[in-house]
Amino acid sequence: MITGWVIYKEEDKKRNETFISWMQEAASRRGMILEVVTYESLAVTLSGREAMFPGRPKPDFLVVRTCTPWLNEAAEMRGIRVFNCSKVSRIANDKRLSHAYMNCLGIPMLPSTAAHRKSLHYMSPSYPFILKDPFGRGGTGVEWIARPQQLNRTLKDELLMQPVGGQRGRDVRVYVVGGKIAGSILRESQTDFKANISGGANAVFYELSDADKAVVHTITASLKLDFAGLDFLLDEEDGLLFNEMEDAVGCRSLYMNSSVDIADVFMEHVFSELV
Known part of the structure; x- marks a missing residue:
């Protein structure tokens, strides 16, 4: 057995x-x-x-x-x-690596810079901008920086820096199992620039366009994704902008908003890989 x-x-x-x-x-x-x-x-x-x-x-x-x-x-x-x-x-659990990898594939994204906390004092960024802990999950370690004084707060040494962009408080999570799209969820927050369910965002099932599917296929053709979540911001025309990849992706919003039993889909993939 x-x-x-x-x-x-x-x-x-x-x-x-x-x-x-x-x-x-x-x-x-x-x-x-x-x-x-x-x-x-x-x-x-x-x-x-x-x-x-x-x-x-x-x-x-x-x-x-x-x-x-x-x-x-x-x-x-x-x-x-x-x-x-x-x-x-490795790629999914370090936002710096995931952005570098997706950039090599030509996946649309916001301008992204890896920086040490101390280097921020020698840079001249345009305010506001976003700082992220490269190892943060579920929206943790994400800071909206509106003025220089905020750089004096306690920040992680290793950071990912991005301009403010995309539609505020809206993103799309695409669930991938065995390299195939299992379902997608649109997450929306009326109170925060982040759209995390744990932070109170709403979620609905989301139909990907053919252009969206082509973006996802470019990723799955390059990376063997057994079970992962691909998170995208939305540009002004609702196009996908890569945001992050979740290796141990949470599935509560998919179960709440669809009939997809992703645990069963995943175990079928595991079984097919082993027999």
Whole structure:
């Protein structure tokens, strides 16, 4: 029997218990076992010839939902199939890398600059502008900078800098499973320039245009996306502007606004990759 682990950090496991159970049920319907393992409980052998996970049977696959690319890559070195692969995890979990990669593909985006916090005092940016923590998720670590005095506040050392752009408080999340579009959600906030569901934004199912699908296809043709979210701002003509990629993407808004059972879709992809 095919046995895999889905890995969460302890605090995220508690918030995702329902989604985890849906994945486990979907795996079971295909004759697979999906065990939940917390990141904090793992001891990983990196030297010698011992088992990678001492005291535990070697899993056939890993679903890593912890935004820790090193674990994806270390497991791949031991011959374990990982969803997503380490390349995707590295690119998705560092906004600087994701923007650099998408730029090479010709994907539309706002002008983006990687900068150290100290370098901001030697630059002459046009206010207002946006500063982002490259490793932030779910809208965390995103600052609207309207005046120089705000640069004295506590900021991360490593930053992504962008001008204010796109339609304020509106973005589109495209869910991709096995390189195919599984569904898309439009998120809108009336009170914030960010459109995160956790921040109170509204969400509705969104039909992508042919031009939108072409943008997504350019990305999926280059990157092997097992299960990811592609987030886009909207320009004034509703065209897509790449914003970020979520490796451990949240799916609550998709379940609330569509009939797509993405846990089942994902487990079907996992099964097809392993048999």
